[in-house]
Amino acid sequence: MNEYAGNRKVSIGKILLYTFGYTLAAGIAFPVIWMIVTSFKPQGSPISELSQRFSPPFSIDNFVYIFENAPVLKWTMNSLIVSCVVPIFSLTLGALAAFALSRIDFSYRKIAFWIILSGMMIPGEATIISLYIVSNSLNILNTYFALILPSLAGPLGVLVLKQFFDGLPNELVDAAKIDGCSMFRIWWNIFLPLSKPVIASLMIFAFLGSWNDFLWPFLSITSEDLMTLPVGIPFFNSSYTQDETLPMTINAYASIPIIIVFVIFQKYIVKGITLSGIKG
Known part of the structure; x- marks a missing residue:
């Protein structure tokens, strides 16, 4: 019984640790993803809402524009x-x-x-x-x-x-x-x-x-x-x-x-x- 309880504690501890780690990683990665997705949106596209920002159309015209100007x-x-x-x-x-x-x-x-x-x-x-x-x-x-x-x-x-x-x-x-x-x-x-x-x-x-x-x-x-x-x-x-x-x-x-x-x-x-x- 004690061994089972110890294993259960370890398992719960690992779950909490991994949950915290993945949550922290997602919080750090989200602004980067936000920036990258926005960079592929055409100029003048409606991006006021989250669904609009992450939905098509996407284009590389912005990258071409910055290199030309x-x-x-x-x-x-x-x-x-x-x-x-x-x-x-x-x-x-x-x-x-x-x-x-x-x-x-x-x-x-x-x-x-x-x-x-x-x-x-x-x-x-x-x-x-x-x-x-x-x-x-x-x-x-x-x-x-x-x-x-x-x-x-x-x-x-x-x-x-x-x-x-x-x-x-x-x-x-x-x-x-x-x-x-x-x-x-x-x-x-x-x-x-x-x-x-x-x-x-x-x-x-x-x-x-x-x-x-x-x-x-x-x-x-x-x-x-x-x-x-x-x-x-x-x-x-x-x-x-x-x-x-x-x-x-x-x-x-x-x-x-x-x-x-x-x-x-x-x-x-x-x-x-x-x-x-x-x-x-």
């Missing part, structure tokens, strides 16, 4: 350049800094770590004015450098990678030193290959953060040819306040890379978070 491909290319360059260089610098803080004994190492860590406690909006002044002094405003350079020094990557490097056994480093490896070769040949899942997850987060970044690109870029998608979309949407379909179309288009990246690399995100010891 806005430099969407140019904005997409700019976003891809920034979103690919920033993760590579920021994580290279972060991995080097994390290795130095984890394995190289130098003066004021703990102070340096706490200074880097304090960067996570300061919101980006608090430094935006000083960042603009520095960028203006360096004459990099309205260039790719303005979009890329401020994002290279990310404290999150240093923190996560240092935590992972601290968990690697010291015997690996000692054996490599006996074989004559320099510290750079130890970092390149041992630590980086072992931290691939963590680096993959951090690169995905960095890609998504760069792709969705709006405030700094909006302030630092004035040329339409250098705008990224998050900056270009509001300029396009401002001309179409009456019809909901076109704004939904360009927003659906901008969401496609994010959805693809998440679907393909979601296992790396989970594995990287597990290995790095982040508690969500």
